[in-house]
Amino acid sequence: MTSPESLPQTATAFWAVAPGRGALRTENLASAQPGFATVRSLYSGISRGTEALVLRGDVPESEYSRMRAPLQAGDFPFPVKYGYASVGQVEEGPEALIGQKVFCLHPHQDRYLAPADLLLPLPEGLPARRAVLGANMETAVNALWDSGLCLGDRVAVVGGGVVGCLVARLAATLAGTAVWLIDANPAKAEVATALDLPFLAPQEALERLRNACDLVVHASGSPSGLPPCLELAGFEATVLELSWYGAKDVPLPLGQDFHAKRLRLISSQVGQVSPARRARRSHRDRLTLALALLCDPLFDALLDGEIAFADLPETMARLAAGEAALCRVVRYD
Numbered sequence: 001m002t003s004p005e006s007l008p009q010t011a012t013a014f015w016a017v018a019p020g021r022g023a024l025r026t027e028n029l030a031s032a033q034p035g036f037a038t039v040r041s042l043y044s045g046i047s048r049g050t051e052a053l054v055l056r057g058d059v060p061e062s063e064y065s066r067m068r069a070p071l072q073a074g075d076f077p078f079p080v081k082y083g084y085a086s087v088g089q090v091e092e093g094p095e096a097l098i099g100q101k102v103f104c105l106h107p108h109q110d111r112y113l114a115p116a117d118l119l120l121p122l123p124e125g126l127p128a129r130r131a132v133l134g135a136n137m138e139t140a141v142n143a144l145w146d147s148g149l150c151l152g153d154r155v156a157v158v159g160g161g162v163v164g165c166l167v168a169r170l171a172a173t174l175a176g177t178a179v180w181l182i183d184a185n186p187a188k189a190e191v192a193t194a195l196d197l198p199f200l201a202p203q204e205a206l207e208r209l210r211n212a213c214d215l216v217v218h219a220s221g222s223p224s225g226l227p228p229c230l231e232l233a234g235f236e237a238t239v240l241e242l243s244w245y246g247a248k249d250v251p252l253p254l255g256q257d258f259h260a261k262r263l264r265l266i267s268s269q270v271g272q273v274s275p276a277r278r279a280r281r282s283h284r285d286r287l288t289l290a291l292a293l294l295c296d297p298l299f300d301a302l303l304d305g306e307i308a309f310a311d312l313p314e315t316m317a318r319l320a321a322g323e324a325a326l327c328r329v330v331r332y333d
Contacts, residue, residue: 037093
């Protein structure tokens, strides 16, 4: 292991600096003090929906505080260093952690200093590259805790992005459940097949599942995806909203049969542990569970290409402009 004296004293990080534009910036890096560790990044993952929204400058001013990532630097709207899916190897810090591969809710950066209690060693059997899905899996776990999913439920997941796919795959592991992944992009059928999930286009879903589902999860990120969820939901069913729209308006038809069907429309957000588990599970417990669930190689289907860290500004600009992707993996050399 490299001695602390020979470690680089600078680091390079990705910053969002203007609408649609990011840059790599070099900064000083202090040596690890008691309770902290220095981590050399191996991979990080781009959480496409949220990070594209941040890069566009679409975080509402009312949410500046709540939207802060755990180890964010800078402030919204710009310049801001944002992200929460880093996997690296500990170079300096508590002896028990040195040399360990860890997950950390840290922005994209080649080396960084972090509180040791925010580093989670990867479980045996979880490759570092797949572990970048940790934050997205944590969101999916929290969503299912919020949802009240039960044995034998009929579940529609609208939106085949990373979080939607993770929710659908986890729901399908519960005995007796029937789960459908629904997306307007026919290319998502291939991902559904890789995850062993049935796939439906939106119109086909409405024809087959209208008023039939016990749980409908909306994760498309598009305001137009939410109204059909109300049609898929059966009597006294739950519609779980996982999409976050920033400053966008979301028109929703709460007339028609919304009240007659006694629908339950609820939000789910990962910032707080679900009330269903909050008394008995910490944030660390939830993330530990998420990493353990990722040991299944099935989830490699959600890793959508790999880029070098040096190419991150260009890649993020394309994603913010609307380029389709699942989880793009950033490689650090």
